[in-house]
Amino acid sequence: MKNYSENPGHYKRLIAQIDSEVDFSGYLIAQGYQLLKKSSGSQEYRKEAERIVLQTRRNPVTYFNRNDSLDKGRFFKYLHNRSPNFYEAIKQGLDIIQRDYPEPPSVKLQQKNKRYVGLEERYRIGPLTRPNYLAEVRGLSINTLKSEAFKGRIFNAFHISDSNGRIANIALPKFDVDGKIKNYTLYNRPYRDSKDGKVKKFRLFLNGRYQYLFVSNPNINAEKIVCVESGFDAMAYHELHGRPKTFYISMSGHIDGRKLEQFLQWNHKVDPSNTLPLHLAFDQDIEGMRYDLIVLGHWINRKSKGVFIETDWKRPVMRLKLNYLSKSVVAMERDTDYINAQISSPPYGMPYGLQKPICYRDKVLWELDLEKIVLLPQHSRTYWSLAVGALSQCFAQGMLKMDKSPTTKDWNEELISIKKKSGCPPVNLC
Structure with missing residues (x-):
């Protein structure tokens, strides 16, 4: 097998062929993955602690690993990450696209909520009225928070505790270029995990965007x-x-x-x-x-x-x-x-x-x-x-x-x- 540097175009064509012709979902099932849920545009599989999500609307199909943000891409990337080297991944990929795999078992499509609940309502996100975390932990002054640069761009997200108290988290929005809020990240003081007793940072991403x-x-x-x-x-x-x-x-x-x-x-x-x-x-x-x-x-x-x-x-x-x-x-x-x-x-x-x-x-x-x-x-x-x-x-x-x-x-x-x-x-x- 020739070295990649001698003929990169040849290997790029092979990778494109593997990505476009593979039956990604069938291959996962053959490898022992179980289909957890299925929607009109995605399928999620589990094998032990690994969670693989296929984005089936895309052509070629892409994937991402819920437990590893770097493990994502098309099928060849999935295969390369689990192969001894690049050339072995090429050999395996060419062999895989020659096989037939079983269809995924039928799973009911996820039911959409009749009423859409936005992030703001779900997490009680509103204007910044309690900046305690920003002032006491982050050392920021109210003048900075109210400055032209950040006024109206920092929010509170109130969590109702088991004792019905209101915990004021800080919510930083993520914008698209049109200025629409697409996501938030919530922050607050470190907390002690009741399960293992360890002190952990509090940082919560509200969705996958x-x-x-x-x-x-x-x-x-x-x-x-x-x-x-x-x-x-x-x-x-x-x-x-x-x-x-x-x-x-x-x-x-x-x-x-x-x-x-x-x-x-x-x-x-x-x-x-x-x-x-x-x-x-x-x-x-x-x-x-x-x-x-x-x-x-x-x-x-x-x-x-x-x-x-x-x-x-x-x-x-x-x-x-x-x-x-x-x-x-x-x-x-x-x-x-x-x-x-x-x-x-x-x-x-x-x-x-x-x-x-x-x-x-x-x-x-x-x-x-x-x-x-x-x-x-x-x-x-x-x-x-x-x-x-x-x-x-x-x-x-x-x-x-x-x-x-x-x-x-x-x-x-x-x-x-x-x-x-x-x-x-x-x-x-x-």
């Missing part, structure tokens, strides 16, 4: 766009920077292709002329740096006509492959020299053990060991800012900026730390 994002008010005259991990980081950043004219986009947890597309749509909505700087204000840790590179690469790939960036994540190394559409070796060497000069510019030069990008005849490769970088004593922020800044300067005219919190992991921790050091308690209801 994970691709939508929490954003601040888009109808302001924004001077910059700031991309953060959580809505609380956005509010803390806003307070720490004197409540500037800023539009915030929160990626709300893990990043995938659907969220990146929403991010680009919001970016274009607020900045149609593509003139506002984009600040990457993710956490100062391995995941935050990985998000920096993913968002940067996706933004450049959509905006740039000269380069296409591929990212390959094998923890803790992020591998960047810079593909030049012009195939110009001169341009590749120029940019490689520039990046190397920038990352070697601190007073002590480039930290030992880190690698420089390498220019080949058809591409530039750069392997970044994020674990080594984040552990650099006192220099990780400087080095990372130079690395990302060099990429921004080469391929985005310097419009992408690094904006890490100065001393702590994220902006919310930074706000709380500063208030404690200044003697100001986290509660600030004035």
Whole structure:
């Protein structure tokens, strides 16, 4: 069997054939999965602790694993995730599409509710009247919550306890680009699980629409766009920077292709002329740096006509492959020299053990060991800012900026730390 790199087109055709011709549901039944429920557009199967949902309206059929957010895609992705290697998955897939499998057992279609109950009614979501969690735990002031950026975009969701008390959760909405609320995430203080006695974070996603994002008010005259991990980081950043004219986009947890597309749509909505700087204000840790590179690469790939960036994540190394559409070796060497000069510019030069990008005849490769970088004593922020800044300067005219919190992991921790050091308690209801 030829190596993938020798004939990638051949393997892509085989994968497409496998995805389009396989009887996905029949294969799952043959593997011992049981059909749990079935609707007009989906089927859910269970095998031991694994829960696989097929989206049968799509052609080819796609799936996702309820217990693993990374386990999703078409049939070949399902097979590859459970095979020793890529080539074995190809062999298995070609064999599978030659077989006949049993039809799924009949299951009654899920009955639709006669009366639709929205999230707001179901979870008692309404205007923010009790901001205790935001003030006491997150250290945010009422002035920030009522600012032009966040006024009317933060809610309470009241839970009625067993003793008929009202527990005021915080509900952060997720919007589509038309401004409609598609989902909420609820937050509150950690709680002790009655089953195992462990203290756990309280965070509740209300439905499966994970691709939508929490954003601040888009109808302001924004001077910059700031991309953060959580809505609380956005509010803390806003307070720490004197409540500037800023539009915030929160990626709300893990990043995938659907969220990146929403991010680009919001970016274009607020900045149609593509003139506002984009600040990457993710956490100062391995995941935050990985998000920096993913968002940067996706933004450049959509905006740039000269380069296409591929990212390959094998923890803790992020591998960047810079593909030049012009195939110009001169341009590749120029940019490689520039990046190397920038990352070697601190007073002590480039930290030992880190690698420089390498220019080949058809591409530039750069392997970044994020674990080594984040552990650099006192220099990780400087080095990372130079690395990302060099990429921004080469391929985005310097419009992408690094904006890490100065001393702590994220902006919310930074706000709380500063208030404690200044003697100001986290509660600030004035």
